Amino acid sequence: MSGKLQPTPEFLEWEANFMPVCVNDLIPYCERRLKPAFWEHIRDGAMDGETNRNNVDVYKKIRIRPRVLRDVSNIDTTVKFFGHTFASPIGLSPTGSVQMCHPEGEKVFARTVAKMNQAYMCSTATTVSLEDVAAEARGVPDYPFAKTAHIPNLFFQLYVFGDKKVTEALVKRAEREGYTAMVVTVDTPRLGRRLTLIRRPGELGKRVWANFETKDSDPTKFANKGGNLGLSSNFSDTLNWDSDIKWLRSITKLPIVLKGIMSGEDAELAIKAGVDGIYVSNHGGRQLDTIPATLEVLPEIARVAKGKIPIMFDGGVRKGTDVFKALALGADYVFIGRPALYGLTWNGEEGIEQVLNWLNEELRLAMVLAGTTSIKDISKAFVRHESEYWKL
Numbered sequence: 560m561s562g563k564l565q566p567t568p569e570f571l572e573w574e575a576n577f578m579p580v581c582v583n584d585l586i587p588y589c590e591r592r593l594k595p596a597f598w599e600h601i602r603d604g605a606m607d608g609e610t611n612r613n614n615v616d617v618y619k620k621i622r623i624r625p626r627v628l629r630d631v632s633n634i635d636t637t638v639k640f641f642g643h644t645f646a647s648p649i650g651l652s653p654t655g656s657v658q659m660c661h662p663e664g665e666k667v668f669a670r671t672v673a674k675m676n677q678a679y680m681c682s683t684a685t686t687v688s689l690e691d692v693a694a695e696a697r698g699v700p701d702y703p704f705a706k707t708a709h710i711p712n713l714f715f716q717l718y719v720f721g722d723k724k725v726t727e728a729l730v731k732r733a734e735r736e737g738y739t740a741m742v743v744t745v746d747t748p749r750l751g752r753r754l755t756l757i758r759r760p761g762e763l764g765k766r767v768w769a770n771f772e773t774k775d776s777d778p779t780k781f782a783n784k785g786g787n788l789g790l791s792s793n794f795s796d797t798l799n800w801d802s803d804i805k806w807l808r809s810i811t812k813l814p815i816v817l818k819g820i821m822s823g824e825d826a827e828l829a830i831k832a833g834v835d836g837i838y839v840s841n842h843g844g845r846q847l848d849t850i851p852a853t854l855e856v857l858p859e860i861a862r863v864a865k866g867k868i869p870i871m872f873d874g875g876v877r878k879g880t881d882v883f884k885a886l887a888l889g890a891d892y893v894f895i896g897r898p899a900l901y902g903l904t905w906n907g908e909e910g911i912e913q914v915l916n917w918l919n920e921e922l923r924l925a926m927v928l929a930g931t932t933s934i935k936d937i938s939k940a941f942v943r944h945e946s947e948y949w950k951l
C-alpha cells in the first residue's frame with residue numbers, strides 16, 4: 560500500500576540538494592514524493608478545509624511575552640503524565656494508514672517514541688496490528704519497559720463500533736499488550752466529508768485495518784472491506800455518555816481519555832463521567848469543517864478542567880513556539896499528526912526522530928528566550944492575543 564511515487568531522475572537531482580531544517584520544510588518534499596491521492600489524503604481536512612487551515616494559522620494571533628534576566632541555563636522539558644516521566648511534552652497523534660508513507664508503517668513510530676521516551680497513540684486504523692506495534696517498542700535495545708506489564712510510551716486510540724463485541728475485543732487486546740490508556744475518539748460517529756476519499760475512490764488502497772486481520776479478530780471480519788469509507792461505516796453513531804462511556808468504564812481498568820472534546824460543556828461532562836483525561840482535538844480539521852481551531856477552544860476547556868484531569872491537545876502544531884503557546888493556554892501534553900507523517904515519508908525512522916528533535920529543540924529555545932525553565936511554569940502570563948497589543 561505504498562503511497563510513494565517512483566522517483567524520477569529530476570526528483571533524485573532535487574532530493575540530492577534537499578536539506579530541511581524544520582517541519583514546514585518537509586511539505587514540498589512530501590508533495591513531490593507521494594502519489595497525489597495519498598498526499599491529498601494526508602494534507603486535507605473535510606470540505607473546504609477551513610478548520611484545517613485555521614488550526615495552523617491561529618498560532619500567528621498569539622504573541623509570546625518574553626521575560627528577561629531569569630537564569631535560563633538549566634532547562635527541564637520533562638513532564639509527568641499518567642504516572643510516567645516523559646522526555647518532553649510532545650507526542651505522536653494517532654494516524655491511520657501509516658504504511659502509505661513507509662513500508663514499516665506504525666512500527667517506526669513505536670520504536671522512535673520508545674527510544675526518545677516520548678508518547679505515541681496507536682490508531683485503531685493501523686496498517687500494522689496493535690500487537691506488532693507493542694512488540695516493536697518492547698524490542699528497542701535497552702528499553703526499560705521491554706518486559707513490564709505496561710508500556711508507558713504507548714496509548715491506544717479506540718474507535719467505538721456499532722457492534723460492541725468488536726469494540727470490546729480491541730479493548731481487551733490493547734490491555735493485554737500493555738498500552739497505557741484507552742483514547743476514545745468521540746468526534747467520529749460518522750466520517751467527515753473528506754473530498755479526496757470521495758473524488759478518488761479506490762486510489763488509497765484497502766489495507767488500513769491490520770487490527771482486523773489477526774486471529775483474535777474474528778468478530779470483525781467485516782472490517783477490511785472498502786478502505787476508510789468502508790470501515791468507518793461500522794462506527795457507532797449512537798455513541799453517547801450513558802451507554803458507551805459508562806460501558807467502556809465497566810469493561811476496562813485502563814485510564815480512559817476522550818479525544819475530540821471541543822467545548823467547556825463537554826469537558827465538564829467528561830469530568831462528571833469519571834474519565835481520566837481530555838484530548839482537545841478536531842481531528843486535524845477532518846471531521847466537521849468550520850468548527851474552531853483547537854487553540855481557540857483550549858482556554859475555555861482549561862478553565863473547566865485544568866488541574867482536575869490531564870489535558871491533551873493537537874491541531875496545527877508545526878513549531879516549538881506552537882507547543883509553547885498550547886502549553887501556556889492549558890495543555891499538559893501536545894501531539895502532532897501530519898508532521899510525523901512528513902518525517903516518515905522523508906526519511907523513515909531518522910526522519911521522524913528528526914521531526915521530534917526539531918520540535919524538542921525549538922521548544923527548549925522558546926523556553927530559554929521567553930525566560931522560563933520548566934514546563935509547569937509555562938502559564939498564560941507568557942502569552943497574549945494580538946488584539947491586546949492594539950488597545951491603545
Ligand SMILES: Cc1cc2nc3c(=O)[nH]c(=O)nc-3n(C[C@H](O)[C@H](O)[C@H](O)COP(=O)(O)O)c2cc1C
Nearest residue numbers: 652653654655682744842843873874875895896897
Ligand atoms: C492521515 C491522517 C489519519 C488520521 N487517522 C486518525 C485515526 O485513525 N484516529 C484518530 O483519532 N485521529 C486520526 N487523525 C487525526 C489525528 O489524530 C490528529 O487529531 C490530527 O492529525 C492533528 O492535527 P495535525 O495533523 O494538524 O497535527 C488522522 C489524521 C491524519 C492527517
